[in-house]
Amino acid sequence: MGKKGKGGVAAAAAATEPEPVVDPNAPPPPEPVPPVSMLYCGVCTYPPEYCEFGSSLTRCKDWLKDHHPNLFDKYYSEEALQTKVGTLSLEAQSKLEKDVAKKEVKAEAKAEAALKKKMASQVIIKRSERNKRKCITTVFGLEAFDIDLKKAAKQFASKFATGASVTKNPQGLEEIVISGDVSDEVLEMIENQVGVLKGIPADNVELVEEKKKKAAE
Amino acid sequence: MxxxxxxxxxxxxxxxxxxxxxxxxxxxxxxxxxxxxxxxxxxxxxxxxxxxxxxxxxxxxxxxxxxxxxxxxxxxxxxxxxxxxxxYPHVLPAVKVDRGAIRFLLAGAHMMCPGLTSAGGYLPPASEALPAETPVAILAEGKTHAVGVGITKLGTEEMKSINKGVAVETVTYLGDDLWAVQSL
Missing domain, CATH: 3.10.400.20 (Sulfate adenylyltransferase)
Known part of the structure; x- marks a missing residue:
């Protein structure tokens, strides 16, 4: 068990500095080779020298200019652009630039479409009867708003003190199933943006009631 | 992959x-x-x-x-x-591809011999030749950081002599889905 405790301490230390640079307590007599400290672009996550191949070059450039002006000069100054061409023929270079521009436009269009789709997607809260006076509430479509379903389920469970879980429905899509009739409360929670339920426009939420069909009929 | x-x-x-x-x-x-x-x-x-x-x-x-x-x-x-x-860039032996190959590499393509043997590319000299099936770091012309990790499909000397076909199979590269995953 002692081992576990120590591991926990180290884990906590690692958690405080997310980029594990060098462990100050690590160096034994022969020094370990220190890691190269890396800088990644805040927009496309590539190392900045590769931004030119990404799909968001203009935004990357702006980011680098704002955050690391010296690096910006290094990568995008006139002479850097001159040497960059290197062994590549002029023709290939211009083609590459065209490609990048095209890619950028495409990526932008894609992001826009995704946003539109996100805004149009619906969250459906469905109440269905299990037997006479017991219900289950299913919440469907939360994942379109970048909500971690597991966390949301956990939040519902602790809020309503009932069971709530993430299950796959017959269509193979994931939804949250909460036992008990809590549809109104769920709606309220979404409107008030409680906890993880953030960024859902209230207009996109729909309440549906489903009566169980009598088997005898 | x-x-x-x-x-x-x-x-x-x-x-x-x-x-x-x-x-x-x-x-x-x-x-x-x-x-x-x-x-x-x-x-x-x-x-x-x-x-x-x-x-x-x-x-x-x-x-x-x-x-x-x-x-x-x-x-x-x-x-x-x-x-x-x-x-820790030194942990794997390095090969370098020329500038023209970068955009293909970033789309996940395997690296062909000419990209490594051309002027912008780099292969270890004969004295440090790598055999086939060696994991390598793939660097790019004019860049300091690695752009991918691959495995050689030919020995480096063979690459120079054959100069055709797949030389390094790309295993992971900048911008792939493993790159996107920062924590599991």
Whole structure:
């Protein structure tokens, strides 16, 4: 068990500095080779020298200019652009630039479409009867708003003190199933943006009631 | 290998690695990579256990505190993830591709011989020739950091003489889905 405790301490230390640079307590007599400290672009996550191949070059450039002006000069100054061409023929270079521009436009269009789709997607809260006076509430479509379903389920469970879980429905899509009739409360929670339920426009939420069909009929 | 990789659907399970298996991974890493025991100790302290993330198609990723460090296909060689390679670039032998090949590499293509043998490329000299099936870091012309990790399909001397076809198979590259996953 002692081992576990120590591991926990180290884990906590690692958690405080997310980029594990060098462990100050690590160096034994022969020094370990220190890691190269890396800088990644805040927009496309590539190392900045590769931004030119990404799909968001203009935004990357702006980011680098704002955050690391010296690096910006290094990568995008006139002479850097001159040497960059290197062994590549002029023709290939211009083609590459065209490609990048095209890619950028495409990526932008894609992001826009995704946003539109996100805004149009619906969250459906469905109440269905299990037997006479017991219900289950299913919440469907939360994942379109970048909500971690597991966390949301956990939040519902602790809020309503009932069971709530993430299950796959017959269509193979994931939804949250909460036992008990809590549809109104769920709606309220979404409107008030409680906890993880953030960024859902209230207009996109729909309440549906489903009566169980009598088997005898 | 990671061109299409969705953590939600492609991961079969996560388990802590047995200490005996960890020992063998550690010794394999030390024998396969150009890495000093002290450096490995700094990356992966002895006290801390790796977590084995099993993925589809026999891909195993080993993570430390949720951060992917090492991955492996079936029983093949161990590869460092690109982020780890950026921090410790010396652990793998390097090859370099010319500028024209970068955009193909970033789309996940395998590296062909001409891209490595041309003026902008680099292959180790004959005295340090690499055999086939060696994990290598793929660098790019005019860049300091690695752009991918690959495995040689031909010996480096063969690449120079044949100069045709696939030379290095790309295993992971900048911007693939493994790159996008920062923690598992």
């Amino acid at each position: 990671f061109k299409k990789f969705q953590p939600s659907s492609d991961i079969a399970g996560q388990t802590p690695v047995k200490s005996s298996v960890q020992r063998s991974i550690r010794s394999n890493v030390l024998s396969q990579w150009k890495i000093e025991p002290e450096t490995l100790e700094a990356i992966w302290p002895k006290k801390e256990g790796l977590v084995h993330v099993k993925c589809r198609e026999h891909v195993s990723i080993y993570t430390l505190h949720g951060e992917p460090l090492i991955f492996q296909h079936f029983d093949g060689p161990l590869y460092p993830t690109l982020r780890l390679l950026h921090k």
